[in-house]
Amino acid sequence: MSGSGQAGAARGGAASALPTGWRLEVHEALPSTSDLLAQRAEDGEAEGLAILARQQTAGRGRSGRVWASPAGNLYLSVLLRPEGPAREAPQWSLLAGVALAEAAAELVPDPRALRLKWPNDLLREGAKCAGILAESALAAGGGLAWLTLGFGVNLAHAPALPDRPTATLGGAESPEEFAARLLGRLQCWRKVQRDAGFAPIRAAWRRFGPAEGEAMTVRGIPGFGRFAGLAEDGSLLLEIDGAKRAIPAGEILA
Template sequence: MTAAPSSPGATPLRPPPDWRLELHDSLPSTADLIAARAAGGEAEGLAVLARRQTAGRGRQGRSWVGIEGNLFLSVLLRPETMLREAPQWSLLAGVALVDAVLPLLPDPSRLRLKWPNDLLLGGAKLAGILVESSAGPEGRLAWLNLGFGVNLADAPPLPDRPVTSLAAAGIAPPAPEAFAPRLLAMLDRWRRVPAAEGFAPVRAAWLRHGPPLGSAISVRQADGIRSGHFAGLDGDGRLLLEASGRLLALSAGEVAAGEIAAPGG
């Protein structure tokens, strides 16, 4: 059922069953609102969509420009899992986002996931995912906040990487209000997988849309840049980098912009 929104100015939409989707004309940050609701005991399944976002953020404190017509969506989940497994949900969110975008594309092969949290179209950034979590007792996860920013209608420039949008790629962009329920349907399907089958199906799906094995990549980490060849993901979702005859499992970092080309690129 779609519950009535619990704050002024929010309008209910039609999400999948058991989800509550709120639409706001403008918010500083959908992620901040979800975090506040989670801390207040809100049940999982809440999704907050804003037409405009004035203080959005991405990974590592980057700002995310909130242009109307793009998607700004954050969702609250409370999976029964350990806090250390929270990074796997960034990969799961990416797989759900791919499934939501693919039917819109005339050439699905141009879509690619970039570890750990970006979606590329033709080698340029189309979307980003921000995952925030809170610890519960005994090392368990109290809640997850999955934030999605998708360039549907416009692509605000970034200083360190190429960007694109569906509109810039010649694809008629759906309205955020139409795309959000599609994304939630995909997320609802994938969020049930780890409890039933473990992380392996998510890992396999991510790899189908990730860089080709053997691709030359560089990964920025706090202590510098590591360069080598993409060797897949391990069973926990860590990036495997083959470098100087060694296989490194990286749990944090960011694949450098422009390192992953589109298939055939």
């Protein structure tokens, strides 16, 4: 027992379903799965560790936003130590989004209701049902020392947000069961990335992404543009006043 709560290895069906090379550590409660995993990464933990908390007391999303964390939803952070330059780090959010969307598609009656919102949200019928928090540290030489992907998924509850509607995936699975399925999809897409690079991931993301020409606004960019795809590096392409503009990082407001 520690201040972060009691931890244990995954048990039962969830443990047997874990893909090779992954270790799932389950806590009853933590302040933040991402914070604990970042600490483990800095301490030299090998990649393949996934930390799940049944509740978080200080969960967080992008830009320091509070992530409400009632029991029954998924709070999972995974540790990777990918090869390649640090500039490729944003591509891992898109890879994680594809894995998340595929895992979620098995729980809803109509998978077409699921859409990915660049770069890191999953929507059901336009309402947010999951998000991804990607964090990393630089290594000497310009690579990544480590990268963590934090997943918050509304399996059973849809905590209210002040600026957008929320939804659930229906609560048909326990967090541990969904975690095992998600890790399996991550493993699959990581192999694709190793074998064929980012292009297949980019194409898969487009299948879950917005329709070509969909109007959207991005924080910090005046007016609105229309979705024009993803650049080869994963940047958002917006058509603004007849010209395409690549946006490497940002937040879509609508």
